[in-house]
Amino acid sequence: MKKIAILGVGLIGASLGKALLSRGAVDSISGFGRRRSNLETALEMQCITQIAGTVEAAVRDAEIVVVCTPVETIAQTIRAALPHVQPGTIFTDVGSTKASIFDDFHELCEKFGCVFIGGHPIAGKETSGAAAADENLFVGKTTVLTNPKPEDAYEKIAQMWRNAGANVVFMPPLEHDAVLARTSHLPHLISCLLSASTDPSLYPFSGTGYLSMTRLAAGSPDIWRDILTDNRQNVLAALETFTEQLEQVREFLKNGETEALETFLKDAKANRSVLTQP
């Protein structure tokens, strides 16, 4: 690839740029974002090859425009960019929710002779900004693409993610949001619930278990407010399943049903053992 544009050069955008540039998969990356100092960090760290002063300048001549802003601003970012791109430009994003984006932008992009392939790299860490960029962030991780057509555009975006080290899987937007509610959005909410419901005066009596169970709660409240709000029907459904299991275990404890409790703990361990990583 000759040139791509990255709009929003935070952890994900900067890591994607660094992954592609370090592997020689793209010649030039133009980066646009709100904070100048962050863009300068991204340039220094070789996550982008040039800083664009405007969206217009960023997307000029780009084959692919990767929108890496938070979920709530993907819409306005694509709207701002569309009038300035060549017909045939492929738009993609990295948002954690996909159904609402798909509804809004697929048709709009077509009007400008462009296509939209929704994307979601399932990777991250609790640090943010270009300073946290990691060229291996996506290695061995799954990136979901939500639009299989047009085939050549899909293949181009898939290849971009493969070049960054990711495994690419197709999944329709509605299914993606239902699945991620269970594997990502609910766990995040649970982590926040645990953190919010524990008095910090008890921290001297907490161990590594508490640390790992509340690690996600350190994530950005802005970003997660948007994700949880956007995907709230699926998150509520996931919460329902979780609560049903919780009520059952509560009964086991209340009634001293130790065998049932042990069976539950064994099931939980068996499920976890399928995951190979600690």
Place this chain on the structure above:
Amino acid sequence: MKKIAILGVGLIGASLGKALLSRGAVDSISGFGRRRSNLETALEMQCITQIAGTVEAAVRDAEIVVVCTPVETIAQTIRAALPHVQPGTIFTDVGSTKASIFDDFHELCEKFGCVFIGGHPIAGKETSGAAAADENLFVGKTTVLTNPKPEDAYEKIAQMWRNAGANVVFMPPLEHDAVLARTSHLPHLISCLLSASTDPSLYPFSGTGYLSMTRLAAGSPDIWRDILTDNRQNVLAALETFTEQLEQVREFLKNGETEALETFLKDAKANRSVLTQP
């Protein structure tokens, strides 16, 4: 110290032995346990200095007997050891729940001219057995001791844990169990609930967040059945607080109260930020 006995040479017992021997804090450690192969590993790894064939042989001439068996077998282990020790021997344990142990054994030990100082090092990992022993497992971690008297015995056990690198804090048994229900037992239960309520077919779409939120579910079902059962009144109370917060957040989501949701996420993050470790 000249000689201590460790009864139950699993992760905690073996790590304590290794911590004390590697720092020259004790001359000799006699280890007793059910599995011969595990005791041999402990000896090879310098967690103990000799393998005892019986409880009687292990505790002979020991100044301190550290019971490191699972919560449910601490009682029978102390009962088996008491007839064979010198008067003045100090018994201590590493159980995750303390109230029931205190009730049972304080008086019994006194009948044999011995004392019991309940202990709980708040440290661990998801691997088990002597093979996982780590001489730095307790460094910078809190060990709770639940009996302040007799003072000389308390000080001797406190010094043992300080020698292993731990910070020692006194806390009465009932308070200990109420606090640990919130910082350890509830987080463990929540991790298991998340693991048990998620279909493993979704794992390709899970990231590092899901991994850390379900790490505790890999713990031993036996050990945790006992801890959760023994401390079930406090765990049920902690679950109550957690569920109240959960119901509130569920309402925020249902009603689209994004500001209230954001405030909750900010509170969760603020609480977590008090903890310095990632």
